[in-house]
Amino acid sequence: MAKALVAYFSASGTTKRVAKRLAKTAGADLFRIEPEVPYTSADLNWRDRQSRTTKEKNDHSIRLALKGAVLDVSGYDVVYVGFPIWWYTSPNIVNTFLESADFSGKTIVPFATSGGSNAAASSCDLAPSAPGAQGEPGVFLNGATDARLVKLVQQYA
Template identity: 60%
Template sequence: MSNVLVAYFSASGVTKRVAENIADENGYDLFEIKPVEPYTAADLDYMDKKSRSTIEMNDREFRPPIVESCDVSQYDTVVIGFPVWWYTAPTIINTFIESVDLSGKTIKAFCTSGGTGIDGCVNDLKNAYPELNFAKGMRFMGNVSAAKEWIENE
């Protein structure tokens, strides 16, 4: 068992592949944050103001239910991965954060995005959870060769 957990949410499979690569290449443990109700292509249509993801992201207090949580007590570092939705982390990330005890942990967020960086996402999470220790985040677009140094040294 490693001292690093990579927890991720992936709606389309992109973030899943990145998280699996980070975990596999570095010997980290992996946990998938799964919604009780999986997202469909229609749910993810950000152009549709009535799509599920649009409705959820317009209500930042909404917490989509997740299938299960996990025990993070044995980890010093928890890496949380997600796609960027509306320039920030999807609200399901808040569901996960609120379902585990991250106090005293180093939290490193990564995103998968073709255009939006991670800094705004991390700032939003820091503002929502000022008691937690969010470190510098990272955006990945496929190549995860920099992950180990970022996770273990920064």
């Protein structure tokens, strides 16, 4: 059976809840992707053209410093990477995480939560940040049932 990791970024707690359930279902380790400078509610205001997240959306090259040490991913075969969808894609901090370690030979399974967008575009946006990894299509896990999580895990076991 593949050794799995569930790494996630969550701004409001929605992705965190799904990530914890997925990790339990997969028997996987859990890792929280955190920016060194946490997001404030003002940073998350997508209606403000000067907010931090809006600036990141408009400049995909922005890379945020990660809080803590770089994670050693060498012992994992499958890495589920979770995040909220922001402006139809993943937040830049997810690219920072993927660029922080060598994911060559790993299977990367993006999963997302969102108020209305889907996860389809996020896979393409993440692929350049994990060269040598097998990038899988993104899955949308808002309101995922236990059966849905089991089916996802079985697909990559």
